[in-house]
Amino acid sequence: MRITVAALAGIAVLGGATSLTARQAPTFFSDDPVWREVDTQDASKVARWSIDLASDLVLNLFAKLGDPAVDVRARNINTVDEVPDSSWYTNRAGKTAITPASIAIGPDAGAGPAAGVWSITSAKSDGITPGFTIMDPTGVRWFLKFDPPGYRGMATGTEVAVTKLMWALGYHVPENHIAVLRPEQLALGAAAKITPVGEPERAMRIDDVRQLLKRADREPDGSYRIVASRGLAGRPVGGFRFYDTRPDDPNDVVPHEHRRELRGYGVFAAWLNHVDAKAINSLDTVVTENGHSFVRHYLIDFGSTLGSGGVAPREEWEGFEYMAEPKDIGKGIVSFGAYIKPWRTVEVYRSPAVGTLVRDNRNFNPDLWRARVPNQAFLRARADDKFWAATKLAALNDDLIRAAVKTGEFGNDEAEQFLVKALSERRDAILRAYLPAINPISTPVLSPNGVLTFANAAVAAGVAPAPASYDAVFSTFDNATRDSRRIGDATSATTEIRAPAGLPSATGSYVRVEISATSAAHPSWATPVHGYFKRTASGWTLVGFERLQ
Amino acid sequence: MTIRLSCVSIALGLMLTAGAARSEAQQSREEDLAQAQADKAKKLHPYEPNTAERVIAKAGRALMGPPTGFYPWLGTVYSGGLFAVGPGYRYPFGGGGVLDAQAAVSLRGYTLLRTTMLAPPLANERVRMAFFGEVIDAKKVGFYGIGNETVETSRVTYRYEPRTAGARLTFTPVKPVEFGAAASYIDITINESGPAPNYLLTEAHAAFDWRDTPGYSRRGGYYRVDWSNYDDQNGGLLSFRQVQGDVRQLIPILRANWVIALRATTSLTYTSGDSQVPFFLMPYLGGGSTLRGYRSRRFRDRNRLLFTAEYRWTPSHFADMAVFHDMGKVAATSAELNLSDLHHATGIGIRFHTPAATFFRVEAARGTEGLKLIFAFSPIG
Numbered sequence: 001m002r003i004t005v006a007a008l009a010g011i012a013v014l015g016g017a018t019s020l021t022a023r024q025a026p027t028f029f030s031d032d033p034v035w036r037e038v039d040t041q042d043a044s045k046v047a048r049w050s051i052d053l054a055s056d057l058v059l060n061l062f063a064k065l066g067d068p069a070v071d072v073r074a075r076n077i078n079t080v081d082e083v084p085d086s087s088w089y090t091n092r093a094g095k096t097a098i099t100p101a102s103i104a105i106g107p108d109a110g111a112g113p114a115a116g117v118w119s120i121t122s123a124k125s126d127g128i129t130p131g132f133t134i135m136d137p138t139g140v141r142w143f144l145k146f147d148p149p150g151y152r153g154m155a156t157g158t159e160v161a162v163t164k165l166m167w168a169l170g171y172h173v174p175e176n177h178i179a180v181l182r183p184e185q186l187a188l189g190a191a192a193k194i195t196p197v198g199e200p201e202r203a204m205r206i207d208d209v210r211q212l213l214k215r216a217d218r219e220p221d222g223s224y225r226i227v228a229s230r231g232l233a234g235r236p237v238g239g240f241r242f243y244d245t246r247p248d249d250p251n252d253v254v255p256h257e258h259r260r261e262l263r264g265y266g267v268f269a270a271w272l273n274h275v276d277a278k279a280i281n282s283l284d285t286v287v288t289e290n291g292h293s294f295v296r297h298y299l300i301d302f303g304s305t306l307g308s309g310g311v312a313p314r315e316e317w318e319g320f321e322y323m324a325e326p327k328d329i330g331k332g333i334v335s336f337g338a339y340i341k342p343w344r345t346v347e348v349y350r351s352p353a354v355g356t357l358v359r360d361n362r363n364f365n366p367d368l369w370r371a372r373v374p375n376q377a378f379l380r381a382r383a384d385d386k387f388w389a390a391t392k393l394a395a396l397n398d399d400l401i402r403a404a405v406k407t408g409e410f411g412n413d414e415a416e417q418f419l420v421k422a423l424s425e426r427r428d429a430i431l432r433a434y435l436p437a438i439n440p441i442s443t444p445v446l447s448p449n450g451v452l453t454f455a456n457a458a459v460a461a462g463v464a465p466a467p468a469s470y471d472a473v474f475s476t477f478d479n480a481t482r483d484s485r486r487i488g489d490a491t492s493a494t495t496e497i498r499a500p501a502g503l504p505s506a507t508g509s510y511v512r513v514e515i516s517a518t519s520a521a522h523p524s525w526a527t528p529v530h531g532y533f534k535r536t537a538s539g540w541t542l543v544g545f546e547r548l549q
Numbered sequence: 550m551t552i553r554l555s556c557v558s559i560a561l562g563l564m565l566t567a568g569a570a571r572s573e574a575q576q577s578r579e580e581d582l583a584q585a586q587a588d589k590a591k592k593l594h595p596y597e598p599n600t601a602e603r604v605i606a607k608a609g610r611a612l613m614g615p616p617t618g619f620y621p622w623l624g625t626v627y628s629g630g631l632f633a634v635g636p637g638y639r640y641p642f643g644g645g646g647v648l649d650a651q652a653a654v655s656l657r658g659y660t661l662l663r664t665t666m667l668a669p670p671l672a673n674e675r676v677r678m679a680f681f682g683e684v685i686d687a688k689k690v691g692f693y694g695i696g697n698e699t700v701e702t703s704r705v706t707y708r709y710e711p712r713t714a715g716a717r718l719t720f721t722p723v724k725p726v727e728f729g730a731a732a733s734y735i736d737i738t739i740n741e742s743g744p745a746p747n748y749l750l751t752e753a754h755a756a757f758d759w760r761d762t763p764g765y766s767r768r769g770g771y772y773r774v775d776w777s778n779y780d781d782q783n784g785g786l787l788s789f790r791q792v793q794g795d796v797r798q799l800i801p802i803l804r805a806n807w808v809i810a811l812r813a814t815t816s817l818t819y820t821s822g823d824s825q826v827p828f829f830l831m832p833y834l835g836g837g838s839t840l841r842g843y844r845s846r847r848f849r850d851r852n853r854l855l856f857t858a859e860y861r862w863t864p865s866h867f868a869d870m871a872v873f874h875d876m877g878k879v880a881a882t883s884a885e886l887n888l889s890d891l892h893h894a895t896g897i898g899i900r901f902h903t904p905a906a907t908f909f910r911v912e913a914a915r916g917t918e919g920l921k922l923i924f925a926f927s928p929i930g
Contacts, residue, residue, distance in 0.1 A: 248594065332862070
């Protein structure tokens with residue numbers, strides 16, 4: 001009997017008592033892999049909380065929050081290394097067919113606020129971004145935001161276009177529409193409140209409306225182009241942090257830093273230059289469906305993405321470094337300015353319609369991209385999390401990107417084309433960085449007659465040459481004891497390999513296949529992925545897949 | 550038989566389970582997940598921010614916006630008085646109006662009582678009016694004589710106690726242009742038995758400010774002319790007029806990796822007949838914002854000329870470094886304000902700032918009278 005070093009290490013980590021009991025539990029349940037993570041507990045008692053901006057920024061900048069363990073595999077994935085649908089995430093790109101028409105609709109269930117009088121219920125008055133909450137004539141609540149003066153389309157168009165892309169990538173996002181506001185259609189609601197900077201909350205006055213509108217870009221006819229964000233279904237209970245769990249939500253059992261869709265969000269944030277991916281730009285709502293209450297988790301507020309900074313074009317440093325880089329400060333001080341950071345010299349594209357973004361993104365390096373503030377989930381992302389995200393991005397072709405960007409109605413063809421090109425180049429750079437970095441073999445299928453087929457995601461995406469050969473080691477696998485017995489191996493120059501003789505034929509039996517590739521360009525592909533198949537009446541079903549230990 | 554007990558299988562077995570014992574009892578992954586949620590349902594509790602979060606949140610509220618109610622005030626009472634601290638009280642009212650009051654004492658025992666009422670803006674925010682009252686007791690202000698050639702060893706001190714009440718109006722027809730006017734009454738006591746003039750001070754200014762913000766900027770310029778009339782209410786012998794010009798230019802290089810900051814300022818005073826300019830109201834050089842490297846108010850006379858050049862670099866988004874050179878002179882007549890006999894000081898400093906305000910700077914500057922350290926709560930320009 002030979003027990004591998006890895007196994008010993010695994011046992012040591014798990015601890016004796018745990019491993020003893022673990023041996024008695026099956027590796028795969030009958031319902032594996034699960035594709036839907038159900039929130040079973042009643043979450044109606046979840047209370048509203050407010051995440052303080054200052055403490056969120058400071059603690060994320062200067063502390064490591066959440067689980068101190070490093071290199072932890074994502075904990076909300078199913079047994080085939082994928083993210084199940086849940087109150088956090090819905091598989092779309094790469095899983096379901098998305099067309100230019102469907103991405104243009106995205107999460108939208110309607111066409112925006114109904115025409116007529118919009119009754120203001122409150123104002124966003126943080127002193128930076130002007131905005132209102134209104135009720136339209138049909139009683140639907142909307143949040144209205146504007147472009148900064150002189151930048152027609154920049155913030156509103158970016159918000160809408162990125163919302164569509166994030167929807168396609170699987171996140172819960174609000175319904176955002178480009179719309180037109182005429183000041184005369186605004187009416188002050190009887191209970192409208194405002195909290196001006198440095199002042200206590202008070203009843204809103206019509207002069208407050210005028211003051212807020214002064215900070216918005218106005219059309220020549222006196223109207224305002226806005227983005228109207230439909231109020232989310234359910235009771236808002238505040239944002240979610242990117243570490244730990246919410247203590248009053250019974251269904252929130254996986255630390256957020258270990259959720260793959262939140263780790264992968266970092267790859268998408270890099271793609272979209274979403275430097276403002278922080279807790280405050282998320283929102284949880286308690287939703288009741290069929291008498292059952294649970295928390296649904298949304299990503300909101302994409303006005304500070306791509307070239308837009310929301311209230312101004314993106315600052316050149318954003319995307320290149322954190323707001324505070326303590327290690328760099330010393331170098332900066334003693335160099336008397338001779339230490340020149342890359343963002344100081346990179347050529348940027350500037351347009352009032354889309355803001356400021358790096359002009360040439362062909363050599364974009366997603367590993368060097370930075371949000372304004374470190375995000376604990378992004379920091380925990382491993383190569384398999386990034387690979388997962390890259391496969392989602394690979395499913396968004398240029399036509400889909402173009403369709404999403406078009407929904408921003410930027411009003412500047414040249415700027416829109418630049419955005420499409422930039423997103424395409426950044427996507428390709430991400431695929432080049434993350435798909436070949438680890439063994440990219442995916443979606444293995446074992447036919448009833450023992451032919452193993454699979455895909456190579458890196459080769460399929462055109463970011464790596466095909467390897468010289470593929471190797472597969474077949475073993476029986478005991479689901480109860482986890483013991484395995486080698487059956488044999490096979491080699492092929494293609495992504496199709498015939499299994500050696502000796503595969504079990506009894507229904508309910510399992511085989512494990514370790515698949516590796518020989519590639520001079522990518523030695524990491526020699527580390528095998530592991531696929532687990534269960535014999536059913538109709539053939540072999542994939543029940544387990546592991547890309548990275 | 551070879552058995553490879555890989556950690557793959559162990560990891561898979563535990564991947565979606567909170568504990569093996571729990572898995573043992575479940576028959577499906579769905580049940581297993583449900584059990585994990587049921588376990589947590591027994592341990593729910595409301596979110597409570599920890600100590601660090603509470604402290605940072607409180608500090609953040611103080612830094613990120615103007616305070617409401619009582620707050621700790623830090624600043625300077627009068628140049629040369631060093632740090633001052635005391636309670637402040639801020640009360641916003643009427644859609645943009647603010648009542649702000651401070652009481653403070655400095656490390657040198659200087660005291661300050663100040664109240665400012667900023668009225669709500671008028672005329673579509675183009676007009677702002679403020680009323681103010683202030684009592685200062687600067688107990689030991691340095692005096693080295695009058696003129697550009699005084700010596701440091703001649704230093705004596707005097708007690709300076711101005712009490713001021715007045716009103717100020719600013720008009721911004723279109724940004725970045727600003728006009729302003731003010732009128733105030735000043736009752737001054739010098740030492741306990743010294744002169745005690747009373748002034749009706751009228752002032753006017755015009756400014757063109759295209760910096761990002763007055764509190765912190767890496768680009769733009771600031772150009773301002775001030776005119777002041779000190780009308781002595783006790784016979785007019787100490788009446789005088791003053792004109793001051795101030796030009797500041799910020800030149801960013803390579804996306805403000807470097808910033809060249811230049812400043813030139815001059816103050817000219819005029820009198821009529823036998824009138825004199827009292828020494829305690831003369832333009833001066835020396836201190837944290839004029840001719841660093843010399844003690845506060847080291848040189849004073851009826852006229853003043855000051856040049857400042859800074860080479861700044863930006864090692865972080867919240868701190869700038871600078872090496873600088875100041876040079877200036879004071880003179881009895883405006884004709885003497887030439888480039889000869891300038892006093893020079895060179896130094897280095899660090900400034901801590903937010904995107905809109907400089908809240909602290911530390912500088913070391915050396916003139917001909919040794920090294921001076923500067924701690925200030927205001928930008929240099």
